[in-house]
Amino acid sequence: MKRKVTKAIFPVAGLGTRFLPATKAIPKEIMTLVDRPLIQYAIDEARAAGIKDFIFVTARGKSALEDYFDIAPNLEAELRRAGKTELLNVLKTTNMESGAIAYIRQQKALGLGHAVWCARRLIGNEPFAVILPDDVIAAEKPCLQQMVEAYAETGGNMVAAMEVPPEKTSSYGVLDVKEDMGQLVSVKGMVEKPKPADAPSNLAVIGRYILSPRVMGTINKTKQGAGGEIQLTDAIAAQIGASEDGVFGYRFRGQRFDCGSKAGFLQATVAFALARDDLRDELSEFLREMAVIDKAAQ
Ligand code: UTP
Numbered sequence: 315m316k317r318k319v320t321k322a323i324f325p326v327a328g329l330g331t332r333f334l335p336a337t338k339a340i341p342k343e344i345m346t347l348v349d350r351p352l353i354q355y356a357i358d359e360a361r362a363a364g365i366k367d368f369i370f371v372t373a374r375g376k377s378a379l380e381d382y383f384d385i386a387p388n389l390e391a392e393l394r395r396a397g398k399t400e401l402l403n404v405l406k407t408t409n410m411e412s413g414a415i416a417y418i419r420q421q422k423a424l425g426l427g428h429a430v431w432c433a434r435r436l437i438g439n440e441p442f443a444v445i446l447p448d449d450v451i452a453a454e455k456p457c458l459q460q461m462v463e464a465y466a467e468t469g470g471n472m473v474a475a476m477e478v479p480p481e482k483t484s485s486y487g488v489l490d491v492k493e494d495m496g497q498l499v500s501v502k503g504m505v506e507k508p509k510p511a512d513a514p515s516n517l518a519v520i521g522r523y524i525l526s527p528r529v530m531g532t533i534n535k536t537k538q539g540a541g542g543e544i545q546l547t548d549a550i551a552a553q554i555g556a557s558e559d560g561v562f563g564y565r566f567r568g569q570r571f572d573c574g575s576k577a578g579f580l581q582a583t584v585a586f587a588l589a590r591d592d593l594r595d596e597l598s599e600f601l602r603e604m605a606v607i608d609k610a611a612q
Pocket of ligand 1: 325326327328329330331332333342371420422423424425426428429446447448574
């Protein structure tokens with residue numbers, strides 16, 4: 315089945331414990347890289363890939379996300395009155411067409427697989443994308459767009475993949491490669507969070523997927539896996555051989571930042587700020603000074 319991908323699921327129901335206490339009161343996905351929340355990067359990437367229906371799987375305490383994508387009548391009126399057209403244009407990127415976003419609740423954080431499954435009725439019988447907003451990817455052509463183009467040739471299921479140092483495999487889902495075709499690999503198995511000695515490769519899955527609707531049925535039968543959670547990786551792995559859909563890994567072009575971790579978030583902040591004309595000079599000057607002080611202290 316090769317079809318156009320127009321629906322995307324954004325699982326944002328996790329507890330974000332690595333950012334406590336901040337995430338006690340604000341969703342992780344609202345935390346800002348420079349001046350835009352993580353979720354804005356994810357939405358922009360989905361739009362560039364041709365996504366029309368945006369499905370958020372949320373949870374209690376995440377209402378700031380819903381407000382973010384709503385209009386802000388008072389703020390907009392105030393900016394209009396003050397003639398601040400540029401700022402009004404900045405706000406426009408947060409406005410979504412009526413009915414384009416749907417919010418579904420995952421009542422219990424039972425895992426990423428379960429979060430995706432919560433959206434099954436809105437997915438119906440269509441292929442769909444999954445974007446994890448805490449994986450931010452800086453790329454010339456947005457990562458999901460690269461994948462949608464590759465998927466038009468392969469169909470089936472596709473996961474974004476990248477090489478990681480062997481000692482890091484226990485933080486990722488890892489691919490067991492059947493055939494390596496360069497940018498694309500076909501997959502004969504997937505293991506969630508293997509110890510380095512048990513990892514079938516060092517090709518790790520990161521937070522972009524294009525999946526066949528059949529995966530929803532598989533998630534329903536998937537038992538709790540690594541960490542006691544219902545793992546999306548396990549459900550995709552169960553597809554291998556169970557239907558005519560293949561599973562492919564796609565080595566995307568771009569730099570991925572793990573914004574679910576503090577170090578990754580800080581690195582992304584620096585990288586995105588250095589890419590901005592209005593911040594580059596001041597920040598790089600500061601970083602040079604810091605490096606000198608750090609060296610002197612050693
Ligand atoms: P993480 O593993 O990063 O978990 O989830 P988390 O809860 O967000 O953060 P930590 O580890 O406690 O700091 C990866 C993605 O899956 C979503 C999260 O919102 C995040 O986008 N997720 C995870 C759910 O939507 N539901 C779940 O039950 C688990």
